[in-house]
Amino acid sequence: MGYLVLARKYRPKSFQEVVGQEHVATTLKNAIRTNHLAHAYLFSGPRGVGKTTMARILAKSLNCELGPTGSPCNQCSSCLEIAESRSMDVYEIDGASNRGIDEIRNLRENVRYVSARDRYKIYIIDEVHMLTTEAFNALLKTLEEPPEHVLFIFATTEPQKVISTILSRCQRFDFRRLRIQEIVDRIRFIAKEEGIEIDSEADRLLAQKADGSMRDGESMLDQLSSFTEGRIRVEDVRTVLGFFDTNLLHELTDRVLHQDGSSALNFIENLTSQGIDDREFLPEWIEHFRTLLHVQHQLQTDRILSLTEVERRRFEEQASRLDTGKLLRMLQIISETENQMKRSDHPRILLESCIVRLVRIDSTVHLKDLLERMEKIESIGKKESIHSEESLGSNESIDPKPPENPKPQREKDLNEVWKSLLQMTPKNKKGLAVCLQSGDPTCLEGDVLHITFPKDKAFAKEQVEEKKNKTLLEEILKGLMGRPVRIECEWNERPADSIVEKAAEIFEAELVS
Amino acid sequence: MFDEIIGQEIPKLLLQRTLKQNRLPSAFLFYGPEGVGKRTTALIFAKAVNCKEKQGDACGVCSSCKKIANENHPDVRVIRPEPSGKGELIPIDTVKAIRHEVSLRPFEGRKRLFLVIHSDRMKLEASNAFLKTLEEPPLDTLFILTSTRPDFLLPTILSRCQKIRFRRLTSAEVERALVERRGVLPNAPTPENTRLLSRLSWGRLGFALNLMGEGFFEARKRFADFFFKLPSTTHLEVLDFIEDQESPEMLRFLFSIYRDLLLLKACSEPLVAGPPQAGEVTTRLLRRNAPRNDRQQEEKDRRGEGDGEGLVVNTDLLPRLKTFVETLSMEEILSRIQELETGWSAMHGSVNSRLILSTFLFQHLKTN
Numbered sequence: 001m002g003y004l005v006l007a008r009k010y011r012p013k014s015f016q017e018v019v020g021q022e023h024v025a026t027t028l029k030n031a032i033r034t035n036h037l038a039h040a041y042l043f044s045g046p047r048g049v050g051k052t053t054m055a056r057i058l059a060k061s062l063n064c065e066l067g068p069t070g071s072p073c074n075q076c077s078s079c080l081e082i083a084e085s086r087s088m089d090v091y092e093i094d095g096a097s098n099r100g101i102d103e104i105r106n107l108r109e110n111v112r113y114v115s116a117r118d119r120y121k122i123y124i125i126d127e128v129h130m131l132t133t134e135a136f137n138a139l140l141k142t143l144e145e146p147p148e149h150v151l152f153i154f155a156t157t158e159p160q161k162v163i164s165t166i167l168s169r170c171q172r173f174d175f176r177r178l179r180i181q182e183i184v185d186r187i188r189f190i191a192k193e194e195g196i197e198i199d200s201e202a203d204r205l206l207a208q209k210a211d212g213s214m215r216d217g218e219s220m221l222d223q224l225s226s227f228t229e230g231r232i233r234v235e236d237v238r239t240v241l242g243f244f245d246t247n248l249l250h251e252l253t254d255r256v257l258h259q260d261g262s263s264a265l266n267f268i269e270n271l272t273s274q275g276i277d278d279r280e281f282l283p284e285w286i287e288h289f290r291t292l293l294h295v296q297h298q299l300q301t302d303r304i305l306s307l308t309e310v311e312r313r314r315f316e317e318q319a320s321r322l323d324t325g326k327l328l329r330m331l332q333i334i335s336e337t338e339n340q341m342k343r344s345d346h347p348r349i350l351l352e353s354c355i356v357r358l359v360r361i362d363s364t365v366h367l368k369d370l371l372e373r374m375e376k377i378e379s380i381g382k383k384e385s386i387h388s389e390e391s392l393g394s395n396e397s398i399d400p401k402p403p404e405n406p407k408p409q410r411e412k413d414l415n416e417v418w419k420s421l422l423q424m425t426p427k428n429k430k431g432l433a434v435c436l437q438s439g440d441p442t443c444l445e446g447d448v449l450h451i452t453f454p455k456d457k458a459f460a461k462e463q464v465e466e467k468k469n470k471t472l473l474e475e476i477l478k479g480l481m482g483r484p485v486r487i488e489c490e491w492n493e494r495p496a497d498s499i500v501e502k503a504a505e506i507f508e509a510e511l512v513s
Numbered sequence: 514m515f516d517e518i519i520g521q522e523i524p525k526l527l528l529q530r531t532l533k534q535n536r537l538p539s540a541f542l543f544y545g546p547e548g549v550g551k552r553t554t555a556l557i558f559a560k561a562v563n564c565k566e567k568q569g570d571a572c573g574v575c576s577s578c579k580k581i582a583n584e585n586h587p588d589v590r591v592i593r594p595e596p597s598g599k600g601e602l603i604p605i606d607t608v609k610a611i612r613h614e615v616s617l618r619p620f621e622g623r624k625r626l627f628l629v630i631h632s633d634r635m636k637l638e639a640s641n642a643f644l645k646t647l648e649e650p651p652l653d654t655l656f657i658l659t660s661t662r663p664d665f666l667l668p669t670i671l672s673r674c675q676k677i678r679f680r681r682l683t684s685a686e687v688e689r690a691l692v693e694r695r696g697v698l699p700n701a702p703t704p705e706n707t708r709l710l711s712r713l714s715w716g717r718l719g720f721a722l723n724l725m726g727e728g729f730f731e732a733r734k735r736f737a738d739f740f741f742k743l744p745s746t747t748h749l750e751v752l753d754f755i756e757d758q759e760s761p762e763m764l765r766f767l768f769s770i771y772r773d774l775l776l777l778k779a780c781s782e783p784l785v786a787g788p789p790q791a792g793e794v795t796t797r798l799l800r801r802n803a804p805r806n807d808r809q810q811e812e813k814d815r816r817g818e819g820d821g822e823g824l825v826v827n828t829d830l831l832p833r834l835k836t837f838v839e840t841l842s843m844e845e846i847l848s849r850i851q852e853l854e855t856g857w858s859a860m861h862g863s864v865n866s867r868l869i870l871s872t873f874l875f876q877h878l879k880t881n
Contacts, residue, residue: 005538008649047672085649096641097609127669130641157669216672222538223675226531239523242678262780269824272716273683277546280678342664344854348715349772353850356779360843 007218010190011053013074013083018050018057019186019214020178025054027173029070032061038171040143040152042128044159045175048215051155054175055124056082058153059090063118078118088116091123095154096130104135108142111150121150128154129161136163143169177212180204180302186214187221196221197231205237208306242280249288250314256330257321261359265352278347282338282354289331295319296327326361333357377503414444417480424476432469435460440492447485449477452492465489514557514571514578518550519690519718520682527677528558532569537562537624538675540647540656542632544663545679548719551659554679555628556581558657559589563622577622588622590614594634603629605639612646615654625654632658633665640667647673681716684708690718691725705829706730712826713769729762736763740770741833743877744840751874760866767873768853769826770834775846776824777838849876 012018015025024043031037041058043051060083062068065076072079081087093107107123115121125131131139143152143166154170156162184207191198198206198221206224210217220241221232228236237243248271255264272278294304295312296319307315319327337354341347418441425433438460439451453461463469470487477485503509515525524543531537543551560571560578563586571578580586592611594601611627619625629635635643647656647670658674660666682690688711692704702710702725710729714721739746739754755763825831856869 003536003538004652047669094642094645096638096644097612099638099642127641127644130638213672219538219672219675222536223527223531223677226534226536227527229530229534240527265776265779265824272681277678277681279546340854342662343858345857346768346772346854349768349775349850350854352772352775352779353847356775356843356847359779 005219006190006194006222007215010218012050012057014071015057015061016071018054020182021050021054021175024173024175028054028058032068032070035068037062037151039146039150040170041154042159042162042167042170042172043153043155043175044172045157046177046212047157048213049175049178050214051175052124052126055153055155059122059124062120062122062151063087063089068119087118089118089121093123093125094127095125096127099131099135101132101134101138104131104138108138111142111146115149119149122153123150124153124155126155129156129158133163136166140165140169178214180207180306183207183210183214183217187217190218190221194225196225199231199233201234202232202237205234205243206241209241209243244284246288246311249285250318252285253288253318256355256358257318259359259362261356264355264359268351268355272348278351279341281351282334282341286331286334286338289327289334291315292319292322293324293327293331296322296324329361330358333361373506374503377506380502414441417441417444417477420480421473421476424480425473429469429472432463435463436473439464439489442490444485447483448488449485450488450490452490454492461489514560514573518554518557520686521550521554521679524554524677524679528554529569532561537655539650539654540658540674542663542666542671542674542676543657543659543679544676545661546681546717547661548714548717549679549682550718551679552628552630555657555659559626559628562624562626562655563588586622587620588624589626589628591628591630593630601631601634603632603635603639605636605642608635608639608642608646612642615646615650619653623653627654627656629656629658631660633660633662640670644669644673682718683716684711684714687711687714687716687718687721691721694722694725702730709827709829712828732759732762733766736766737830737833741837743874744879746878748875748878751871751878755867755870755874758870760870761860763870764853764857764860764866768857770830771846771850771853773825773827773830773834774838774841775850777822777834778841778843778846780824781838849873
């Protein structure tokens with residue numbers, strides 16, 4: 001009375017039938033033909049792409065009464081027994097339930113005995129990544145030099161959890177994710193065999209949702225065929241598999257881009273009152289933004305190519321209203337929220353906060369922009385530090401002894417002199433120019449040019465003060481000014497105050513300490 | 514029996530048709546928010562599968578249905594997470610026990626069923642040990658896994674199940690269900706309160722039913738009164754007040770308050786939030802002239818949605834909310850929501866909920 005699900009009913013029985021893993025199938029077939037079999041194989045790859053299936057086919061090929069052969073007969077007692085997993089010589093072990101060292105010791109004991117009837121004694125260990133380290137280690141010796149008649153096949157979705165000493169003893173095959181087209185073809189084939197009608201758009205949508213896994217695709221077909229009781233239409237796929245109406249995503253994105261918070265929030269309210277779950281929404285929206293990103297950069301990805309002309313134009317229109325920086329920032333906000341939502345008991349409020357933050361994205365500043373602004377300010381500050389120092393000096397009217405020299409050189413001159421000095425520093429003295437740059441010319445008093453250095457630039461100060469360098473600079477200055485000028489180096493006592501002030505002014509901030 | 518399930522048309526249809534066609538898979542995963550009927554549906558389905566009287570539905574009165582309802586049917590096992598050192602989990606031993614039981618034939622029913630409630634609470638070892646059993650059990654076995662967080666299940670588990678999505682109920686559906694059940698309860702809430710509760714529940718009927726008639730409304734009112742007076746209270750008064758409060762419930766209430774504040778604020782803010790950027794001005798101008806948006810605006814006005822009042826959950830507090838929202842900036846609201854969220858998740862990590870509540874409330878005091 002039991003019903004056999006399609007994924008089990010249509011489990012491939014020969015190498016040819018396994019979809020999308022030709023690289024594995026061919027290698028294995030050749031190995032059988034030329035009798036170059038390894039004694040341990042590791043099959044790795046995502047869920048539902050054919051690892052266990054391939055392992056069983058390999059077992060059949062080796063133990064088939066007509067074999068070893070690349071195409072097992074599927075009729076002899078050995079093949080049938082393996083298919084029903086009751087063969088005496090093929091042990092299919094669940095690595096996750098038998099993960100301890102005791103189970104492996106037990107296995108090691110049994111390995112020594114010859115096979116009961118068939119050519120090989122084959123151990124298929126599924127989910128092998130769940131074995132404990134001790135269990136793995138206990139297996140090492142056996143795995144390296146097993147008896148002639150023994151073959152191990154490991155299957156796992158997480159090869160990175162298998163210890164390297166095991167990996168190096170196995171021939172490893174990586175199974176790949178299946179392409180949409182491969183799943184579509186298989187789904188069509190099964191549907192035809194089962195007498196299920198399926199629309200061509202529907203099978204594509206289904207294959208998309210299967211996300212590279214054949215089993216997922218087959219079980220969805222199962223579900224859909226019992227739901228529709230006949231022909232499977234696109235609408236059915238959308239309803240049953242919980243597809244999002246892409247129009248909704250476009251609509252919401254539009255509203256957010258128009259910075260219309262009220263309408264975006266009302267839109268969400270409407271969606272959820274129709275029963276759309278808050279948690280399901282953001283992953284879809286992230287995908288939407290990813291598509292936008294791809295469109296913006298004109299990538300020819302699978303995702304873009306599968307869009308219809310109308311859809312693509314809609315995405316292009318939306319992408320044109322965003323620069324990449326903003327797009328990425330929005331994407332970041334959404335994915336942060338999505339991440340938080342997974343654990344949260346209040347997904348709705350997070351979703352709404354997310355919308356509000358997106359709508360207000362222009363009024364918030366990104367860290368990168370902030371840094372850029374800071375840099376700009378710093379460079380302004382450097383230029384204007386002379387100005388502020390000078391004005392500070394002249395404002396000191398309380399000072400009973402005003403400066404004797406009325407500062408003939410105005411800051412503009414000083415600035416120009418400084419610039420020329422930097423430029424005229426000989427090319428072969430690059431180091432000197434750099435050192436000079438880290439100083440600041442404060443003022444030109446009579447025949448003395450004062451240069452101040454910050455406290456942390458002791459080396460630069462030393463270099464400039466070094467006799468040879470100093471003479472050189474003074475000579476250049478003499479050429480510039482038409483009179484001998486001395487250079488006087490000092491420590492800067494007020495570290496970059498002007499920059500802080502400037503920053504405070506721009507950010508309308510107060511200096512706290 | 515199936516008609517007792519509120520909402521969830523698609524899952525119901527799917528399950529009934531699967532039964533009718535006798536195309537039962539080896540495993541279902543029912544996923545969706547909490548309290549929307551996953552477990553209820555699973556139990557009804559289990560009854561329908563094994564019912565002695567009806568085909569394709571459950572009668573609810575035969576011995577099989579009754580045993581399932583009482584959870585003592587020998588072939589229908591309900592597995593729940595068990596308390597352990599690291600919170601509630603489904604241990605690997607349970608999974609191993611299932612594997613053993615699966616190898617036995619059903620005692621009296623047609624099918625042997627395993628209902629795994631909160632299946633995402635399986636630890637890694639347990640999940641992996643489950644895989645082989647889940648994929649190829651004997652044909653008279655059926656697993657129904659339920660989960661509110663399917664993301665936490667292994668992809669290999671997900672791939673072995675037929676996934677059925679349970680949706681959030683609408684507040685109208687919750688209200689209807691509450692009204693139906695109102696007669697049974699001793700101190701039934703008023704119609705207004707029923708409506709309020711259905712909105713507060715976010716479509717989780719189970720949640721609403723839990724709160725119904727538990728003095729919830731009085732407690733909520735007391736807390737609301739206190740909350741809006743907060744600026745003029747002192748630290749001591751706050752501590753005094755929360756001494757005899759159900760703090761998790763109150764935190765939940767704060768979430769709904771701040772959610773309402775957020776919406777009121779967002780909808781009252783002028784459309785253009787920041788300085789226009791190059792390229793955007795034109796789109797905005799275009800937009801102003803677009804007839805579609807005019808229509809939208811009209812529609813909005815008609816529905817009275819412009820100011821976000823239609824979105825508020827705590828409708829009875831609306832006037833006070835509107836006054837309160839004036840005192841807050843959007844940044845404050847957003848950051849307080851984040852604080853609530855952090856506090857709430859810290860509560861799971863066994864931080865004292867009263868502490869979280871008091872710290873949060875202190876921020877509202879003027880004396881700060």
